[in-house]
Amino acid sequence: MPIKIDLRSDTVTKPTAGMLAAMMAAKVGDDVYGEDETVHQLETKLAGMFNMEAGLFCPSGTMTNQIAIKCFTQPMDEVICDQTAHVYRYEAGGIAYHSMASVRLLHGPRGIVSPELIEPEINEDNIHYPNSSLVVLENTVNKGGGACYHLSQIEPIHTLCNIKGLKLHLDGARVFNALVATGNSAKHYGQYFDGISVCLSKGLGAPVGSVLLGSKETIKKAIKLRKAFGGGWRQAGFLAAAGIYALDHHVQRLSIDHDHARTLAAALTQMNYVASVMPVETNIVLFEIAAGFNAENIVHLLAEKGVVCSTTGPRTVRMVTHLDISPEMIDQTIEIILHLHPSAHK
Template sequence: MNHRNATTVDLRSDTVTRPGPGMRAAMAAAEVGDDLFGEDPTVRALEERTAALFGFSAALFTPSGVMANQIALQLLVGPGEELVCDAEAHVLAHEEGSPARYGGIQTRTVAAPRGVITAELLAGVVRRGNAYTLGSRAVEVEQTHTRAGGTVQPLAALREVRELTAGLGLAVHMDGARIWNAMAASGTSAAQYGSTADSLAVCLSKGLGAPVGSVLLLSEENLARARKLRHGMGGGMRQSGILAAAGLYALTHHVERVAEDHDHARLLARGLRDSGFSVRPPETNIVLVEAPGAGEAVARAAEEGVLVTAPDPGTVRLVTHLDAGEKQCRRALEVLIAVLTETGAGASGLRARGPAAHERRDARRTRTQESEVAA
């Protein structure tokens, strides 16, 4: 069911964006071929451009970030071998158990504050292995960290992890689904981040506004096997240059503007905090609000045309993106302040119930309708 209309503000994720006229024109004009035969020139152009940007020798276009991550993990960790990652990593929490299901990979986790993996944390966890003990084979880091609220893995920490793992003979995979946000927030270049990992998956639909697709960056020597794994997972596409063209357009037009999303996230966080709510300071484009009864708040906000999510029963999540500008964020802020107050999430702990709450909601709906007419 499509919840969106012309006045809806959708802050559920930065994946909800829709291609604009320029991107659609690029897709319509794309030169294509059969990519399973390696003959789609637009796909090759996207792969070559992304590999060069991050300093890798090869790249592979995939339908999704989950597929890109799972291909990478199977390249680095064999069945019955061990991957070390954060306990709240996307590859564990949001990828349907794929490391174990499809790769036969055992995982060992660390509880990383704010999702930031450090060499110090890893030193006490990774295992060298011997004839009687399973050894670790790779470490996974996430940039930015989704469940921690879009936190950035600092370049210095990544370099220390790289130094530690190199000394132990371990590989590093980076789930860089929102690496564009990390680049904008930290000023770190793509090549600098790329130098800290053996493989790196970047998403084109999170932050950059493409309709679908990720790119797995890896070594040339692993490319043939990666292509076979993609095919076996059902990711072998044909004239996929139509999709790759959207990615190329996004790389040209949407990377630098990601910083605007961070400005809007700070606007939302500041407004909610000033109204008495507990908000985790956003580092990038994800805002986490402490909200007992979050599910009720999400449902009420949807009634007012503002779509957000509840990653757990006590948290409301907002994600800014290129389809939600300042005007839309300010409208969302007004609705969320009222809704969170009514559901008792404010610092005062007061719960507005009964006729008074409905009267306020009706008044707010009237104000919204009047502003839409005026616009």
């Protein structure tokens, strides 16, 4: 049986030895009582990195996103985001369920939206229309193959939101991948966003958790919403310590994952069963299967050889590089890709 090379997602990583040691050494308390100093340390550290006032540690990025949306909207409001957005596609209808808000969908190239796309979709004050109250960006864009926003693209969106009186939230599930790829600084983000969700359990390699960043007023409201969502922690410092370790040790190494993704993409472009590969900016490789071939069949054949990946559509396959993928694994994967011969189905 071949060794499994798991390229399904960067959520599958295991804590490193150093991270486990940091977790076991954490000073903990009951966070619902506000007594877990390691949780406070993580929240303060990330807020400082992004030049935001405060942070709130939560179990997942879905929770931080949904809390933020509820903080920034009222029932019968409308959220503006791209049609590929995680908050719309992959959070179980949470915008409707939790916030009773509708969604206005945009169609940006690779999920990247602009003021030119946003402004025409902002509703005027009219009894027939929901109130446009929030714009959500995603960085990097998962369905866009890890495409990145640069700060130069974010600034004019922030300006438009200010003029029109809308809040701006960032689903930063892979924001550190974007920062490493663009060379932008985290400390500049705070001036543009009312809320930022930062995931620790993807490329950074922590076992669980995301942090919502915002103003002190926003985070005070978010704490009560987290409780209502069932997300109150007890001795969460063990998990927070993993996040602190990840921020201290796993950020700059993300460039290795990006290099690995580009190497995989270059190999895939040589194959007759691959129609196209989306340009690789970070750690996500999305490729379209050529006509006559079956995406599910190709994923199955790769799995039989020990490479696990996933489909994201009838003709699209995704591979994601991460902390637990070594250069040797990339070499093995490429060897398997180059010698894979799926049957065409006419």
